[in-house]
Structures are given as C-alpha cells and as structure tokens.
Amino acid sequence: MAKRRRARLILGLILQLAAAPVAGLELSSEERAWLTDHPHIRVALSPDYQPISFVDEHGQPGGMVADYLQRVQDELGLEFQWVVPGPKQQQSNDPKIKGVDMVSVFADTPERREHWLFTEPFLEFPLYVIVRDGHAAMRDLRALKGKPVAVVAGYAAQELVVSRYPGARLEQVPDTRSGLQRLAFGAYEAFVSDLPTASWWLNREGLSDLRIAGDTGLKYRLGMAVRGDWPQFHGILAKALAKIDPAERQAIYNRWVQAPPQPDPSLWRALQIALAVSAFIALGLLAMFLWNRSLQRQVAERTQDLHDLFQRMERYHAAIVAMASRNKGGAAALSDALQGISAIAAEALGASRVSIWLLRNEGRTLECAELYQADTGAHSRGALLQSEDYPRYFEALTSARAIPAESAADDPRTSEFRDGYLRETGVVSMLDAAIRLGGQTKGVLCIEQTKATRRWSQDEISFAGEVADQVAQAYAHAVLARHRDQLEQLVDERTGDLQRANTELREEIDTRARIEAELRVSEQRFRSLVQMAPSVILGLSPEGHILEFNPEAERVFGRHREAVMDLDFASLFVPVDWRQPLKDRMRDMLDGQPAREYEMPVIDAEGKLRLFAWASERMIGPDGQALGLVSVGSDITRRKEVERELLHAKEAAESADRIKSMFVASMSHELRTPLNSIIGFTDVVLQGLSGELNEKQKDQLGRAYRSAKHLLTLISDVIDISKIEAGYVETFCEPFEIGKVLEEAAASVHHQAAQKGLALHVESCPNMSVVADRKRFYQCVLNLVSNAVKYSERGRVEIGAEPCEEGVRVWVRDTGIGIDAAGLTRIFQPFERINSRLKINTPGTGLGLYLTRKIMRELLHGDVGVESEPERGSTFSLWLPLCPPQPASVQAPAEQPSVPTPQQEG
Numbered sequence: 001m002a003k004r005r006r007a008r009l010i011l012g013l014i015l016q017l018a019a020a021p022v023a024g025l026e027l028s029s030e031e032r033a034w035l036t037d038h039p040h041i042r043v044a045l046s047p048d049y050q051p052i053s054f055v056d057e058h059g060q061p062g063g064m065v066a067d068y069l070q071r072v073q074d075e076l077g078l079e080f081q082w083v084v085p086g087p088k089q090q091q092s093n094d095p096k097i098k099g100v101d102m103v104s105v106f107a108d109t110p111e112r113r114e115h116w117l118f119t120e121p122f123l124e125f126p127l128y129v130i131v132r133d134g135h136a137a138m139r140d141l142r143a144l145k146g147k148p149v150a151v152v153a154g155y156a157a158q159e160l161v162v163s164r165y166p167g168a169r170l171e172q173v174p175d176t177r178s179g180l181q182r183l184a185f186g187a188y189e190a191f192v193s194d195l196p197t198a199s200w201w202l203n204r205e206g207l208s209d210l211r212i213a214g215d216t217g218l219k220y221r222l223g224m225a226v227r228g229d230w231p232q233f234h235g236i237l238a239k240a241l242a243k244i245d246p247a248e249r250q251a252i253y254n255r256w257v258q259a260p261p262q263p264d265p266s267l268w269r270a271l272q273i274a275l276a277v278s279a280f281i282a283l284g285l286l287a288m289f290l291w292n293r294s295l296q297r298q299v300a301e302r303t304q305d306l307h308d309l310f311q312r313m314e315r316y317h318a319a320i321v322a323m324a325s326r327n328k329g330g331a332a333a334l335s336d337a338l339q340g341i342s343a344i345a346a347e348a349l350g351a352s353r354v355s356i357w358l359l360r361n362e363g364r365t366l367e368c369a370e371l372y373q374a375d376t377g378a379h380s381r382g383a384l385l386q387s388e389d390y391p392r393y394f395e396a397l398t399s400a401r402a403i404p405a406e407s408a409a410d411d412p413r414t415s416e417f418r419d420g421y422l423r424e425t426g427v428v429s430m431l432d433a434a435i436r437l438g439g440q441t442k443g444v445l446c447i448e449q450t451k452a453t454r455r456w457s458q459d460e461i462s463f464a465g466e467v468a469d470q471v472a473q474a475y476a477h478a479v480l481a482r483h484r485d486q487l488e489q490l491v492d493e494r495t496g497d498l499q500r501a502n503t504e505l506r507e508e509i510d511t512r513a514r515i516e517a518e519l520r521v522s523e524q525r526f527r528s529l530v531q532m533a534p535s536v537i538l539g540l541s542p543e544g545h546i547l548e549f550n551p552e553a554e555r556v557f558g559r560h561r562e563a564v565m566d567l568d569f570a571s572l573f574v575p576v577d578w579r580q581p582l583k584d585r586m587r588d589m590l591d592g593q594p595a596r597e598y599e600m601p602v603i604d605a606e607g608k609l610r611l612f613a614w615a616s617e618r619m620i621g622p623d624g625q626a627l628g629l630v631s632v633g634s635d636i637t638r639r640k641e642v643e644r645e646l647l648h649a650k651e652a653a654e655s656a657d658r659i660k661s662m663f664v665a666s667m668s669h670e671l672r673t674p675l676n677s678i679i680g681f682t683d684v685v686l687q688g689l690s691g692e693l694n695e696k697q698k699d700q701l702g703r704a705y706r707s708a709k710h711l712l713t714l715i716s717d718v719i720d721i722s723k724i725e726a727g728y729v730e731t732f733c734e735p736f737e738i739g740k741v742l743e744e745a746a747a748s749v750h751h752q753a754a755q756k757g758l759a760l761h762v763e764s765c766p767n768m769s770v771v772a773d774r775k776r777f778y779q780c781v782l783n784l785v786s787n788a789v790k791y792s793e794r795g796r797v798e799i800g801a802e803p804c805e806e807g808v809r810v811w812v813r814d815t816g817i818g819i820d821a822a823g824l825t826r827i828f829q830p831f832e833r834i835n836s837r838l839k840i841n842t843p844g845t846g847l848g849l850y851l852t853r854k855i856m857r858e859l860l861h862g863d864v865g866v867e868s869e870p871e872r873g874s875t876f877s878l879w880l881p882l883c884p885p886q887p888a889s890v891q892a893p894a895e896q897p898s899v900p901t902p903q904q905e906g
Helices: 002-019 029-037 064-076 087-091 156-164 176-184 195-205 231-242 246-258 265-327 334-349 391-399 415-425 458-532 551-557 569-573 576-590 637-686 695-726 738-756 774-790 848-859
Strands: 042-044 053-055 081-083 102-107 116-118 123-132 148-152 169-173 190-194 210-227 353-360 365-373 378-380 384-386 402-405 427-437 440-450 536-540 546-549 598-603 609-620 626-635 733-737 759-762 769-773 796-804 807-814 863-869 873-881
Touching (some): 064 102, 102 156, 123 176, 123 195, 176 210, 265 458, 334 365, 334 440, 402 458, 536 551, 569 576, 576 598, 576 626, 609 637, 637 695, 733 738, 738 796, 769 774, 774 807, 774 873, 848 863, 848 873
Parallel strands (some): 042 102
Antiparallel strands (some): 116 210, 123 190, 365 378, 365 384, 598 609, 733 769, 863 873
C-alpha cells in the first residue's frame, strides 16, 4: 500500500510538471465567489469499481477516478469531502437520497439526467459479454434471449442493455467480483461488464475458466455529475476537466490498466543482442503460427457457422411446433391463428414485419389478413393489392414457391412496389412464400426487413415455406370448421323448425280448444249480462228487424221476446217523426262512421213517450261485413226532469245572492254616510278647533277616531266586494303610466314607513304604460304596499315593475316577518289573517288581499301572486295585461223541452 501511495505521489508530481507550462485555470469573478461560498463539497465514491474507482483500507479513494479528482482539486484549490454511499444510496438517482453534491464517476442516462448535470465523458469503455469456456461466440445479446444475464445493480449497464435489448432477461448482482464468481459457478449464462473492471477481477480471482464471448455494441461513457441546482459548479468542473490533456489521460489509463514493468538499464544492451538473434527464429515461428492461426480461424468460423445453423434449425423447429399446436383446434378463429403464426415467425427469423395475404376476387386481389410489426408488437389487417397494379409480382407468385428479394426495390419480381408500398413502409428486403392448398395458390406469406438489406439463406427460405404450409393448414382448418359449423347450424335450424312447427301445432290445438271454451263461457256470460242488465239491450239487423230483446226491454215495452222477433223496431216503438232519422243513423253506423251516444224517445207499454239515451255498436262477421247493430238504451226521462229542477233552483239561488249583495251594498252605503260625519267631527275636536283637550280626552277621542277609520275601511271593502259579486261595478279603462301609480302609492305610505324606520324605494320604470282602470289598479298596489309596511319591523320595502309575457308585472318586496307554507294557502281567503306576533298591534279586516284578487281577476283580467319565507320577507306580484280583453256577450239559457225533437237531436 505504501508503494501505491508513492506511485500516486510520483504520478501527481508528473502531472503537475506536465501542467506547469499551461496557464492557470481561467475562472470568472462569479465562479471564484461561488467556490469561496462553497468550501466543502461532498463527493460520492464508488467503493468497489476496481480499477476505475475504489476505496482502500484507509478510506482513501483509489483508481483512475482518484487521479482525476486529485488533478481537479489541484486546479481549483479545493479539498473534497469523500462520501461512500450505502447500497440504497448507490441505487438511487436522487441527490437528496445520496446525500452528496457530486458523483465522481457516473454514466449519463435519461433517468439520471432529471436530477444531475453531467460533464463530458472523461472515461470510455466498451461493454463486453463474459461467458464460461466452451460457450459459443456471439455477435450480441440476442443470442441469449430468455437466458439469465447478470449486471451490477445500480450501474448504468442495466439501463443501457434494456434500451438496446428489451427482451434480455437481466439479473442484478451487488458488484463485479460476485457477478464473475457466480458466473463461474453456473448461476448465470453470461455477465456484462467493461473490460478494465472485468480484467482486474479475472486476474485477481484467478478465474481462468471465463472468457470474453462478444461485444454488446454498447459503451460506458463515464463523466462526473453535479447536483441539478448547482449549474455554476458544473461549469467550473467542466473547465477543470478540460485542462487535463490527452497525454495525461493516457498516463492515468496506462498506470491502472496496463502498468508495464520498466527494464533494468544495465541489461538493455544484452537484451538488444538477444532480440536480434532471436528475430530470425521468430520470423519462422511467426509464419508457422500465422498459418496455424488461419487454419484454426477457418475451422472455428466453419464450426461457428454449423453451430449457428444448428441453433437456427432448433429455433425453426420450435417455431413450427408452436405454430402447429395453434392449428390443432379447427374451431379457433382464423385471425387468432394467423396472429400467432406471424408473431412466432417474426421472432424466429428476427424479421421486422411478417404479413399474410389471401387471394380474393378469383385471384385478382390480395387482401392482408394479418400484419405483425415486431418493433411495436402491433397487429393490423385490411390492405388490398390488385393484380392489374402489380402484374409481374402476381405472375411470380403463381409460378414460384418462394420469392427471396435481397433488394426489393431492384428485384424485377418486387420492383413494382418501389414507389408505393416499399417507400411507405420502409421495407428494403422481402422473402415471400406462396400459400398453397390442394395444388392451388391461396395467398402469400411475406417476411420483410426494414432499414438494412438482408441476404436470405437457404434455411430461411425453407423455413418460410414451412410457415406458409402452417398458414395453409390454419386456412384449411378454418374452412373445415366453417363448413362444419354451417352444417351443424343448418341441422340445428331444420331441427328447430320442426320442433317449432310441432310446438306451434300443439299450441294452435290448445289455443283453439281454449278459445272454444272461452267462447262458450263468454256466450254464457254475455247472455247472463243481457238477461240481468237494467238497461234495454236490442239486437237489430241491417234492415232494423229485432234480433235480440232482453227482459228489461220486455218490461219497458210490454211485449214478449218471441212476439217481436224479426219485426221492425221503429214501426213498433219509435214515434213517427223519429223513424226516418233512426234509419239514417243506422245506415251511417253500418257504413263505418264512428258511433256516438244519442238521445231518442220511445213509446212504452202504457203508450207514453219516454226519453232514452242510446249507445250502438256494429256487429262484424268473420268476413268483415256488418251483421247489424247492438244498441243499449237507458231511461233518462227522470234525469232530465231533475236537471230542469236543478237549473231553476240555481237561477233562484243566484237571484237571491244578487239581492243579498245589493242589500249589503245599500246598507254599507247608509252606514258609511253617518260614519264619515263621526270621523269628520272627531277630527275637528282632536285638532282643538272646539276648545282645548286634556291628554286623557285626546287619547280617548284618538281611539274613537282610529276605530271609526278602521270601520270605514271595512265598510268600503265590503261594499266593493258586494258590488263585484253582484256585477254592478263598472270599469273605466284608460292608458296610464305604471311608474306614476307606483310613486303615488309609495307617497301614501311614506309617513308610516318613516315612523317605523323603513327604507321605501321605487325602481324607475319609464315609458311603461298599460290600458286599464287606473283607480282599481292603484287600489290594489296601495293595498300591497300598505301591507308590506305594516308587517315589516325593519329593513326596506321595494316597489318595481317589469315587462313580461303579454303584459306587465308589478312587484312589492319587503323584509318583514314573512308567511309560512300553511299561511300561503289561506292568505287570499276572506276575513283571513295569518297568525303572527304583529297581528294584535296591526289593524286589519282580512279582506284586503281577498278584494285585491277579486279586482285583479274579475275587473282587470289579471292576477296576483306571492312568494314568501318566514323571517326573510315576502314578494307580492300583480300581473296586468297590456290591453283588457273585449267583453263577451252572455245570453240567458233557454228552457229545454221535455223530449227533444229529431231536428234538435240531429
């Protein structure tokens, strides 16, 4: 170990001397300030990556990377803090988990680039495949697909191999030493490592039974990495590494990898003489050696070729067995079988694309039944090729078993695809094998290679023919399965038809028996109904002759059934002036006109006229012809008399109600005249015009004055309601502006609102006019505004109007006590006041809203509505049409005759 430290010291002196003529490292002021602010930089070391990077027994770094780090420290004047990460930290790419600021040696990968800033690589080694003696040589890792291959956990080799060989089966080992040992004991098929590290451990462990089998085509490009949030130090480190020239780098590499021994100077002359003497001998031996090596190489190459051929034949055999196993089930879908064959063939040949085309349209069209792309693993189908577009290819397909085209664009059999198919797909080489069945060409198997051309060997051409035979078998199995399924389906259909016919026949027999039984029951039920019915039931032929005459008809007409059968009904029981209308009605109904009820008098057993209500329906025969009519009649003579009596009673009640309303209106008018005098004189006394009053007198007279006013309001409401109900209220319609009416109503209650501290707001609604009775509309608005003020303890009262469909909507919104759901159903009833805490102290009659609805609906042809929520307030709305409707003329109903005439009924 002392020798190693001395060697490192001597190498450091040599490097310093070599760097002495070079000017100092040029750093900006910001970079030097950054180094001053960051004197302690934690550097992660790889502890067991000999001879590239390791940690000795004293905890000091060793290997090529240690020499580079020493050179960087000398350039920057820093003293790095060495950190040896644990296993979990080594496998992590996160700087926070690693707990370092810089990694001394790190391969640049996309995943690591998310967290680290990488310098340019300062070490570069190819990755080799190491195997046991006796293992065949290989070009790359594809030869080991599916077999265990070891890589060191956390090293970039794993990510590089996965990216180049996604199908490789990789196993992780903790370090290079254990990986080589396990390989020697047969735990793995191969081990992937760089040459310096593998040589180091092979020599030290004496693993002579291991050797290098081939190059992976991958290289370790190792640089230093700085945490992603230190871009300043990344630039500084790059400058320091750039100062190390190629000679210094080669010296570092030779020291750790080659380390050739230096000869003794005293023996140099003797060595020269010995070399000159032995040169002649060496030339002869060299010639023999070269000849022997040439023969060995040829034998090895031939042996390797045979070995590769044997492996390919084994692979082809396994592929054919796998394909045949998929073809055993003839019932399987053809598309599934073709997908399996194409994927297996692509893997066995290492082809880019494998497609299967079937001939259609009498051999003039090739349809792609399956296309497998190895790079994506995707399956597709549906493309078409026409023989008139590719005549030479179709001719070659029918005449040759196989079409191997190393350069598809230049081969005369496939050159027709140059400008279209080949350019679109990127295919450069094609191997096509005809699919034949029963001596006829059914399609073609197409094996394609993209990117680089491929010379097809004879064993590959033979394998393509065998795959085409497997496709033919799959096609034959599918055809046989389809024919078998069609035959089974046909047998099932015929069997099902017979079973259904038998079932339908049985069901028809059962149905007929059931219908006959039901018909008998129905006939019995109908006869019972006819016999027991309290109405007259008649059956009439198209000529009007009696076919059925139930007991009720016998009772009404006083004739037995047998005595009137086949006689003319109209001649026997219908008044003379009704007989022809009856025949006309029967003819219309028999012709198919819709039946409707009608009234017609008949002559009863006592010879009196009795009014009957009749309902008739056609009787239809099996041939669709009308067999006659069934008529049901009910005696409505008494009902008509009762209706007349009810009409007279209704008219008398309405007359009495009008008289009552007139009386109430007259009495209320007579009461209002003296009451106005009482109110007037009381107001004069309260104003002091008749002398001074004391406080008690003022209070008593004030109560009398308010009671009289309340009574006057009640009388006025009663008078209005009575006039409306009696129909003696006349309306005077005129155009007026809504806004002015709202402002007048607000002014009328302004004083009361101010006394309660309520804000009264009228929204502006200019140019909004209607045609109606202004006085009555103002009365309704004032009633709603007055109620809003009376039942609001605080807040505001808002009045506004807005146009709506075919009219105007006026709304009054308050923040008062509100109305619950039960109150909303009663609020427009007369003398109805909703229970609330303000009911006692707020005067009212319960007629205001009732009168408002009466006026709006019956006089102004509008309506009133309300929305409310307890303790949140209410919104009352008045809807008024823009113009009142024209009054319709009303005629007094005429008294109905006791029995309608034929003209009235018609």
